[in-house]
Amino acid sequence: MSAPRISVLLPIYEVEDYIEDCLDSLLSQTCTDFEIIAVDDSSPDRSGEIAARLLAQQDRIPWKLIRNTDNKGLAETRKIAASEARGDYVLCVDSDDHVHRDLIRTVLREADQHDADVVIFAAEHVSPDGAVNARIDSGDCIITGVQAVQKLMGLELQAFCWNKLVRRSIFVAADHPCGLIYEDICVTVQTLASAKIVRLIPDSLYSYMFRESAISRRFNPRVVDLFVIIDRVEKRTAFLPIPDYKRLLFRLRYIFGYRTIAFHTAMTAPSYELARPILYSVSKKLRVKHLIGMYADGRPKLSVAMTMLKIHPWIFYCFVRRFNHH
Incomplete structure (x- = not known):
């Protein structure tokens, strides 16, 4: 069997109430040229079991489920998933979110048409009741990776990993700062800096679920990790020709x-x-x-x-x- 063009990286941890909706949105894609690499990060609930059952019940999309023997955190889990991926590109999805049914078809079309190393798309912050709280815009243009880093540093682009299709070789080569929160910023800066062509599209293809119980809504003393993250970003960008x-x-x-x-x-x-x-x-x-x-x-x-x-x-x-x- 030939390798799929896209590998969806799906870390799983304490999402038993949401993983079914997430997988339903992936398994009902209009384009099937992708695989799902799910990693159960030693979740204490039934998230991994639910994912295994849902994936095994279908044969439309190739998949693999890996189980970490101990909890490794988001960055390390994404690295593990990427190491098992076969696609030309990787796409990070958080397992308590869901995606538009045309996500794979749209980003693959844009990547192929423009030979893009990264495709960035719009997203929405959505409440459990379906209300849209905010929109994350991306624009509509073709720019270089350095220009994309410039936009990110200027707060014109968001640094989330989950609204970006990234060439796998670039994603794997990036340093993933394990043990730190806000790791997406470091990873995204590196992948954009290594990209020659970045395609920004206005299509809203991802729904980021906004919950009061989410980790980003709770007090977390590790928020100070941002000091370290931004120092690392400075080291990664100081040599770039950014006006x-x-x-x-x-x-x-x-x-x-x-x-x-x-x-x-x-x-x-x-x-x-x-x-x-x-x-x-x-x-x-x-x-x-x-x-x-x-x-x-x-x-x-x-x-x-x-x-x-x-x-x-x-x-x-x-x-x-x-x-x-x-």
Whole structure:
């Protein structure tokens, strides 16, 4: 049997309520030129069993289910899936999300027409009731990989792995930062930097499920991993011929990174005592020039909020909690 063109990488962990919908959306694709490489990351629930049963009940799409003997985390699990993949391209799918029935057909057509190394598509944040909370736009153009990195650093493109078709050789060669959260940023920067042709399409082909119980909605002290991630991004991008590089790095580090750490912590921490060490870690790194830079970048409200953080984290914490409550 000839190898499929696309390998869908499907890490599985604690998704027994959602894995069926995810697999249904993959198994009902209008194009069948793909395989599913699922990896049960030692899930404590029945997620792996459900996936095995659903995959075994059909013979339309080739598949493989791998079981990790211990929990390895998302980055390592994707690496394991990619090492078993046979396709020219890989496509990351989170197992609590679902995809449009024309996803495979559309991205494969675009990749072939433009000999693209990466195809980026639009997506939607969807509530369990089906309501669309937000749209992740991608644009409609053909650019180089360096230009795509430039857009990502300028916060014009999102760094998620799941809205990108990537040539397998590029994905496998990337360094996947195991043991860190926000690993998608590092992986995406590397894959885009290695790409010659990146095709951006406006089609909304992926539904990212937005749940109050999701890990991104809970307090997580590991949010400070973003400090390390952005340092790694700087090392990976410093040599690229990106115009206005310093301004874009500032935007990624402070307007995205520091803001994410501070606001996520203040909004989700059960108490100020838990939030305080993280907020202090951001406050200590902030300088007056950074606050001025935020204002100069057209973000006066952020500049004011982060000034509160610099004055005292407790002031910032109270302000964010009050604002978020309303």
